[in-house]
Amino acid sequence: MSTRLTSHESVPVARRGSEKQLRMHSGELPEGGMRRVDLQGRLVALARVEGQVFAFADTCSHERASLSQGYLDGYTVECPLHGALFDVRDGRALSLPATAGVETFQVREERGELLLEAAVRPSKESIDE
Numbered sequence: 323m324s325t326r327l328t329s330h331e332s333v334p335v336a337r338r339g340s341e342k343q344l345r346m347h348s349g350e351l352p353e354g355g356m357r358r359v360d361l362q363g364r365l366v367a368l369a370r371v372e373g374q375v376f377a378f379a380d381t382c383s384h385e386r387a388s389l390s391q392g393y394l395d396g397y398t399v400e401c402p403l404h405g406a407l408f409d410v411r412d413g414r415a416l417s418l419p420a421t422a423g424v425e426t427f428q429v430r431e432e433r434g435e436l437l438l439e440a441a442v443r444p445s446k447e448s449i450d451e
């Protein structure tokens with residue numbers, strides 16, 4: 323069973339790490355939470371679901387809303403503006419009005435830290451209009 327939770331506050335600045343990475347303490351992303359980080363000028367949303375951390379482009383593919391300000395329900399994030407749904411695991415759009423997915427990013431968790439990589443994985447094909 324999943325609980326519908328609102329996002330936590332965003333983190334506007336990149337901290338520790340090289341130019342291509344961002345490190346943050348694992349405790350800054352609690353279970354069921356989302357945060358926004360700035361990775362080399364890219365706004366990235368982080369979400370923790372069932373202990374796993376997922377990273378995806380924060381900006382909705384429909385318009386300009388911040389997905390980390392939306393609602394997380396299991397592996398699905400709902401855009402706060404028009405309600406499009408995305409799968410946080412692969413960025414795929416699950417419902418209109420979004421017709422394209424969002425990019426995803428490599429993220430690892432080790433020794434109490436989250437390591438977000440700049441490498442981008444393109445979004446998967448999405449739903450037809």
Ligand code: FES
Nearest residue numbers: 382384385401404
């Ligand atoms: S801006 Fe996200 S569904 Fe419209």
